[in-house]
Amino acid sequence: MISPAPAASRGLGRLTLDVRQDLSPWKQTAFVGSSLVFGLAISLAILAAAGIPPLTLASELAAVLTAENLRGVLVQAAPLILVGLGASLAFRIGFWNLGIEGQMIFGGIFAAAISIYDVGPQATRLLLMGSAAALGGALWVLLVVFLKRRFRVNEIIATLLLNYVAMYFLFHLLYGAWQDAKTAFPQSSPLRPFERLGDIGYGINSGLLIAIAGVLAAGWLIHLSRIGFYTRFISANPRMAKIVGVPVQAATLWIIAASGACSGLAGFVNVASQEGRLTQSYANGYVFSGVLIAFLSRNDPVVVAVVGFLIAVLFITGQTLQVFYQIPLTMVQMIEAIIVMAVASSEFLIRHRIRWLR
Amino acid sequence: MNLGDFLINWIANAPVTAVPYALAALGLIVAERSGVLNLTAEGLMLIGALAGAGTSLLFVGHPAVALLAAMAAASVVSLLFAVLVVVLRINQVIAGLSVVFFCQGLTGLIGTLAKWQNKQLSGLAPLKIWPLSEIPIIGRIFFMQDPVVYLTILIFIAVNFLLFKTMLGLRIRAVGENPGAADAAGVSITLHRILAIVAGSSLIGLAGGYISVVSVKLWVTGMTGGRGWIAVALVVFARWAPWPALAGALLFGCIEALIPHVAAAGIQVPQYLMLMTPYLATIAVMIWVGAKDSRGSQEPGALGQPHVREERR
Numbered sequence: 001m002i003s004p005a006p007a008a009s010r011g012l013g014r015l016t017l018d019v020r021q022d023l024s025p026w027k028q029t030a031f032v033g034s035s036l037v038f039g040l041a042i043s044l045a046i047l048a049a050a051g052i053p054p055l056t057l058a059s060e061l062a063a064v065l066t067a068e069n070l071r072g073v074l075v076q077a078a079p080l081i082l083v084g085l086g087a088s089l090a091f092r093i094g095f096w097n098l099g100i101e102g103q104m105i106f107g108g109i110f111a112a113a114i115s116i117y118d119v120g121p122q123a124t125r126l127l128l129m130g131s132a133a134a135l136g137g138a139l140w141v142l143l144v145v146f147l148k149r150r151f152r153v154n155e156i157i158a159t160l161l162l163n164y165v166a167m168y169f170l171f172h173l174l175y176g177a178w179q180d181a182k183t184a185f186p187q188s189s190p191l192r193p194f195e196r197l198g199d200i201g202y203g204i205n206s207g208l209l210i211a212i213a214g215v216l217a218a219g220w221l222i223h224l225s226r227i228g229f230y231t232r233f234i235s236a237n238p239r240m241a242k243i244v245g246v247p248v249q250a251a252t253l254w255i256i257a258a259s260g261a262c263s264g265l266a267g268f269v270n271v272a273s274q275e276g277r278l279t280q281s282y283a284n285g286y287v288f289s290g291v292l293i294a295f296l297s298r299n300d301p302v303v304v305a306v307v308g309f310l311i312a313v314l315f316i317t318g319q320t321l322q323v324f325y326q327i328p329l330t331m332v333q334m335i336e337a338i339i340v341m342a343v344a345s346s347e348f349l350i351r352h353r354i355r356w357l358r
Numbered sequence: 359m360n361l362g363d364f365l366i367n368w369i370a371n372a373p374v375t376a377v378p379y380a381l382a383a384l385g386l387i388v389a390e391r392s393g394v395l396n397l398t399a400e401g402l403m404l405i406g407a408l409a410g411a412g413t414s415l416l417f418v419g420h421p422a423v424a425l426l427a428a429m430a431a432a433s434v435v436s437l438l439f440a441v442l443v444v445v446l447r448i449n450q451v452i453a454g455l456s457v458v459f460f461c462q463g464l465t466g467l468i469g470t471l472a473k474w475q476n477k478q479l480s481g482l483a484p485l486k487i488w489p490l491s492e493i494p495i496i497g498r499i500f501f502m503q504d505p506v507v508y509l510t511i512l513i514f515i516a517v518n519f520l521l522f523k524t525m526l527g528l529r530i531r532a533v534g535e536n537p538g539a540a541d542a543a544g545v546s547i548t549l550h551r552i553l554a555i556v557a558g559s560s561l562i563g564l565a566g567g568y569i570s571v572v573s574v575k576l577w578v579t580g581m582t583g584g585r586g587w588i589a590v591a592l593v594v595f596a597r598w599a600p601w602p603a604l605a606g607a608l609l610f611g612c613i614e615a616l617i618p619h620v621a622a623a624g625i626q627v628p629q630y631l632m633l634m635t636p637y638l639a640t641i642a643v644m645i646w647v648g649a650k651d652s653r654g655s656q657e658p659g660a661l662g663q664p665h666v667r668e669e670r671r
Contacts, residue, residue, distance in 0.1 A: 017666065050471055154591075157640070158644065162641070164637045165634045168631065176630075327467070327470075330465075333459045333462055333463040341438075345448060
């Protein structure tokens with residue numbers, strides 16, 4: 001008997017897409033790694049087109065990593081780690097917190113208010129400012145949680161729009177009641193020495209301690225605490241979680257509040273360390289940095305610390321390029337976006353198999 | 359200034375501020391009707407605004423050329439988004455956000471390096487529809503606008519016809535409503551989604567180009583100032599239907615046009631609190647939508663879901 005002839009091939013054949021069952025961790029890492037390299041190569045090409053040849057960039061990068069400049073990187077890492085924590089906590093529970101800048105602004109405003117109205121003794125001033133900042137950030141994001149629960153308002157749009165509202169409120173203060181009377185610049189008068197986050201030796205800023213404390217707290221919250229367990233349950237299957245009696249509403253609320261508090265603390269750290277006063281731009285460019293750090297670290301607080309440090313290197317390099325080569329700082333945002341696109345694309349290759357059928 | 363002049367000046371300016379919202383929302387509706395959650399408006403409007411401004415600065419031609427360049431540029435960049443979400447099936451929120459921040463970075467970079475910042479553009483003269491333009495009050499409001507305002511209404515009629523009266527529109531909507539069924543009926547999901555994204559994005563680009571070339575008449579980094587996000591909200595408000603989107607755009611146009619006129623009329627309102635109003639109004643509108651019954655919404659069934667035909671031999 002003659003077996004039926006195989007189906008005649010149609011021309012060159014065609015691409016088909018299968019869903020992979022699983023892929024070894026090594027191959028997954030290789031896919032993510034190579035897509036990261038691809039994304040960085042595109043960024044390098046764009047920078048070269050903008051007039052920064054790769055060799056110049058390499059020497060600038062090497063300069064950033066010297067001991068002297070590493071100090072600046074560590075200062076910059078603190079707010080980035082905190083916004084990364086803020087984003088990853090919210091993403092864990094499936095809440096798109098894109099209001100990080102607004103929460104940073106309100107964190108800064110609350111902290112500055114403690115200073116401006118001279119609340120509490122000097123010894124506990126920083127502690128009070130930090131707590132106020134966390135509260136400010138948490139309240140600003142909980143407003144959106146309320147809108148979402150009560151009126152089904154989409155949190156993506158609400159958090160993004162409230163960034164603009166927060167920004168104009170900051171401008172309202174800085175061009176009005178809180179304007180520095182001495183210089184008449186749109187910024188608050190400088191914080192007093194006991195209201196600033198100083199160095200703790202070895203040139204390390206105490207803002208980094210806050211970030212590390214945040215990493216430990218978030219790590220405990222996610223990996224060890226009861227709420228963390230609930231979070232995993234809720235994100236896996238919210239309906240089932242509710243049926244078996246998990247306090248879905250309360251757990252969600254606490255995680256999102258923690259997310260806002262982290263962003264608020266990031267605002268406090270920027271105001272009390274780098275800037276030393278309330279400025280117009282201390283929250284600029286942090287929304288997407290938070291998204292990027294959370295995305296690359298797969299919402300794991302411990303990994304956030306590492307990725308936050310790497311993005312800080314990118315930030316400082318960007319600032320150097322701005323000063324010496326007049327490359328606008330928005331370039332950092334562009335590179336961040338390219339990295340996210342590249343790494344997200346690699347997930348497609350991890351989850352699907354492309355085959356050429358003839 | 360008396361109240362009558364104030365009202366006429368305000369209402370006569372509203373179409374100019376409404377056009378970007380209307381065109382951007384319409385472009386988003388076209389893309390979202392094919393089932394792609396599109397958050398890219400804020401970025402693509404910046405691309406359109408930069409391309410329009412750049413074209414008018416480089417080649418001193420008719421502003422129409424600049425607006426066409428704005429449409430083309432936004433379409434080209436939207437191909438990136440289309441590949442990410444349609445071919446590579448990336449999470450559509452992540453892809454949309456990435457494209458917005460990519461565009462913000464890119465336009466900031468190009469605008470600064472090419473030194474296009476704050477350079478005055480010629481703008482577009484209003485089109486007087488004589489003799490209607492001579493009617494008091496009504497003539498000023500309805501018949502002395504720039505050509506793009508009239509064109510916007512024509513575009514709405516055309517897109518409405520295309521989406522709801524043609525086979526192509528039916529296919530795009532089918533792909534957005536039930537991609538599995540559309541696929542089985544032989545409609546290419548990939549093709550129709552990419553087409554809808556690119557076509558819609560040309561309108562978003564026009565919206566951006568209109569801001570820089572016609573309305574503000576210069577390029578400033580980040581000049582769209584959140585209008586793209588408001589357009590995203592407008593689509594939800596309009597329940598994915600074109601005509602309600604136009605009505606919503608007019609509402610927001612009126613709100614935005616009010617801001618400079620209040621200051622000009624000498625009314626004492628804190629300036630920065632006044633600038634919050636478009637964003638707060640958007641949130642108010644979203645609350646109103648959420649409180650309303652959701653029946654009758656034309657939200658596409660497969661919005662935000664990538665389509666993977668799992669087993670194909």
